[in-house]
Amino acid sequence: MTTTTTTFLDAASVARYIDHTLLLPGASADDVTALVTEAIELGAYSICVSPSMLPLRIPAGADLKVAVVCGFPSGKHHSAIKAAEAALSIEQGADEIDMVIDIGAAKAGRFTEVQDDVAAVRAVIPAPGVLKVIIESAALTDAEIVGACQAAVAAGADFVKTSTGFHPAGGATVHAVRLMKQTVGDRAEIKASGGVRSFDDALAMIDAGATRLGVSGSAALLSGATSAEPAGSY
Structure with a gap:
């Protein structure tokens, strides 16, 4: 991944961009409990888990949101099923x-x-619930990325998100994040997910317009902050 960037943030600042993620099919309840503990220790913004992992016990006073996937990972579910899954998760x-x-x-x-499809899910998420829409950008042409982002925003998405991390075409790229940001402007935020593994990757995605990062190896990524240099060095 190309990681040229002019953005400089420390580890604690980048941690607040992170959805600390565990979506492996074999994940257990104990794995998710460990995920919650690690997310709090790292200062991540949220955890992102599969719907069957709910409900979760988040320690009182913890500044940690819970994100849950829907229609994952193929998206080939009826809209009514996606809406029902989202409603139950909420x-x-x-x-x-x-x-x-x-x-x-x-x-x-x-x-x-x-x-x-997006509107059906949006309708079951009351405020202040947040809807992120995964477009699987690596599988789309630029024109298709633009069209998918426009459709998501028109349906009320709060974020457009690059990837599931499970598609063979790949995950997030700086080019896709930049194009998505150019398309949605200030109407929605951008989540870069899939293949964001190093601290430099994270900075590059943020520099391109991402305001959230989906990361499974968050501890390893944040440990790379020690080698980061001030703005202008990238």
């Missing part, structure tokens, strides 16, 4: 929902269907 304590669009619909240029 009922069980999720603060944020990361939903996957129907990538095939975006590839076919059926962006009205993409918008309707």
Whole structure:
């Protein structure tokens, strides 16, 4: 991954961008408990887990949000099923929902269907709940990225998100994040996820416009801050 950037942040600042993520199919309740503990120790913004892991016990006073995926990882679920999954997750304590669009619909240029899919999930997330929409940017052309982002924002998304991290086409790129930011402007935020593994990767994504990062190896990423240099050195 190209990581040229002019942004400088320390480890504690970058940690507040991170959704500390565990979405492996074999994850256990004990694994998620350890994830929560590590996220709090690192100062991450949130954890991101599968819906079957809910409800969770977050220690009293912990400054930690809970994000849950929806329609994950394929996006090939009926909108009504995605909406039901999101609604149950909110009922069980999720603060944020990361939903996957129907990538095939975006590839076919059926962006009205993409918008309707997002709108169905948006409708079951009351304020202040946050909706992030995963477009699987590595599988899309630039024009398809633009169309998917426009559809997500029109349906009320709070964030557009690059990737599930499970698609063979790959994960986040600086180019995709920059294009997504150019497309949505101030109407939505950007989450870079999938392949964000080093501290320099994190800075590059933030420099391109990301305001949230999906990271599974957060401790290793943040440990790289010790070698970071001030702005102008990248």
